[in-house]
Amino acid sequence: MRRPLRTHGYRAAAAVALACALTAATQQGAQADPQTLTEVQKELESLYHQAEVATDRYNAADGKVKAQKKRVSSLDSQVRATEAKLTRLNSLAGAAARAQYRNGGVPAELQFALASDPGRALDNAGLALRAQQNTQNLLTDLKTTKAALRARTDEAAAQLKRLQASRRAMATQRRTVERHIAEAKLLESSLAAKERRRLADLEKKQSEQAQAKWESTGILKKVGTDATTAGQKAIAFAAKQIGKPYVWGAEGPDSFDCSGLTSQAWLAAGVTIPRTSEMQWAQLKHVPVEDMRPGDLIIYFSDASHVAIYVGGGNIISAPRPGRYVYESPAASMRILGVVRPDA
Numbered sequence: 084m085r086r087p088l089r090t091h092g093y094r095a096a097a098a099v100a101l102a103c104a105l106t107a108a109t110q111q112g113a114q115a116d117p118q119t120l121t122e123v124q125k126e127l128e129s130l131y132h133q134a135e136v137a138t139d140r141y142n143a144a145d146g147k148v149k150a151q152k153k154r155v156s157s158l159d160s161q162v163r164a165t166e167a168k169l170t171r172l173n174s175l176a177g178a179a180a181r182a183q184y185r186n187g188g189v190p191a192e193l194q195f196a197l198a199s200d201p202g203r204a205l206d207n208a209g210l211a212l213r214a215q216q217n218t219q220n221l222l223t224d225l226k227t228t229k230a231a232l233r234a235r236t237d238e239a240a241a242q243l244k245r246l247q248a249s250r251r252a253m254a255t256q257r258r259t260v261e262r263h264i265a266e267a268k269l270l271e272s273s274l275a276a277k278e279r280r281r282l283a284d285l286e287k288k289q290s291e292q293a294q295a296k297w298e299s300t301g302i303l304k305k306v307g308t309d310a311t312t313a314g315q316k317a318i319a320f321a322a323k324q325i326g327k328p329y330v331w332g333a334e335g336p337d338s339f340d341c342s343g344l345t346s347q348a349w350l351a352a353g354v355t356i357p358r359t360s361e362m363q364w365a366q367l368k369h370v371p372v373e374d375m376r377p378g379d380l381i382i383y384f385s386d387a388s389h390v391a392i393y394v395g396g397g398n399i400i401s402a403p404r405p406g407r408y409v410y411e412s413p414a415a416s417m418r419i420l421g422v423v424r425p426d427a
Contacts, residue, residue, distance in 0.1 A: 123274070124282055127267055131404045134263035136388045138331040138340055139359045141256035144249050145332070146358050151246040158239035165232040172225040260331050264405050271406075290416035294397065297415030303397050307376030310395070313426045314378020316352035321345075321392050321400040324409045329402045334358070339402040339409060345380050345390050349425045352378075356425045360390035364420065368427035375422040383417040393422070 274282065310318060327338055334343030342360040349356050357363050363380060364387035370379065375393055383389040391401030391414070399414045 120278065120281060120285060123270065124285055127270055127282075130263050130267035130270065132384065132388065134260050134267065134331065135341070135404065136386060137256050137259040137263060139342065139361050139388055141253055141260060141332055142340070142342065142359045143362065144253040144256060147249040148246060148253060151242055151249060155239060155242045155246060158235055158242060162232065162235045162239060165228060165235060169225070169228050169232055172228055264331070267405070290413055293417075294413035294415045298397060302373060305373040307374070308395060310377035311426055313349075313352040313354055314376065317348040317354075317378050317392060317425070318394050318400070320348040320351035321394070321409075322411075324348075324402075325400065325411065327402075327409050329405055329407050329409070331405060341390050341402045344400075344402045344409060345392050348392055352426070354425050361387045363387075363390055363423055363425075367423035367425055370422050370424050370427070372419065372422050375424075378426070380423050380425065381414060382420045382423060384420060385418075387420055389417060 271279065321344060324335070324339060324344060329340060330338035331340050332343075333339050335347050339347070342358060342363060345360075345363065346356050346358050357366050360382060364382045367380070375381070377393055377395040379393050381391050381393050381399060383391070389401075391399035393414060394400050394411065397414050398411050400409065400411050402409045403412075
């Protein structure tokens, strides 16, 4: 009895060995072991699934980087404006101090108040009080501006630190995605052409069986058939992308990943939604599967790592995985987690 595949690195290597054995058997004219092909298929699905999970995390980190870059830029502008104000206030404070020094420590307005003309003394006293108040306001403004500059400088530094952390997270997720995809491609390349065709036939058969089981519940008699105006626009956008390649982290115009396609489809309909499938599941309105309508998004797998747009008739349009293209396929070909509505 074949021992089960264990840790991820071991599993990938073992699956490649199984694929090579499968290919060798086929080349020798022997009957290939269906169980072996199923194990290879499961490992491929696992590798691509892990790549998609890492892609979602990469996209989330990328979103944080973009937001933090904007925030750092805004804070830099505020710091420059505050520095300019501080320079101006320092200049005014310096001028006031020099004037006071030249007049022996007595402001010019107060000297008028001490003049020998009693008729002007009262008016000049008022001027002196206003001058003192202006000087005090200047000093207060100077103190406030210095504090604001320190706060904005500290915030900019903190944002920059977070930006650097997000960039490191992006780099980590990039390496993870690339490793899983490389392992999956190695596994696929170890199969003979005949076995790759058998694998594709197996995937198609399983997809059709899952769809038939789903439809047998009568679900298509319950779901909506009419999309909203925005939903129609989102579907039309997605349909125009059919045939374009899946590229992880891409959101058009020439290639897409799964959530890149759905977010751009709804953006074309005038509705901004989160970038990743995980955030789409977390932030958009949930609707029961039996109440979904064309234009809604179907979220797949327990970790919400895949998303597609429902187009009606039991079908979806999605960007499936590396090596594939945007296409229309059965809605239940993958494990459905739930449905969200962008234009609720």
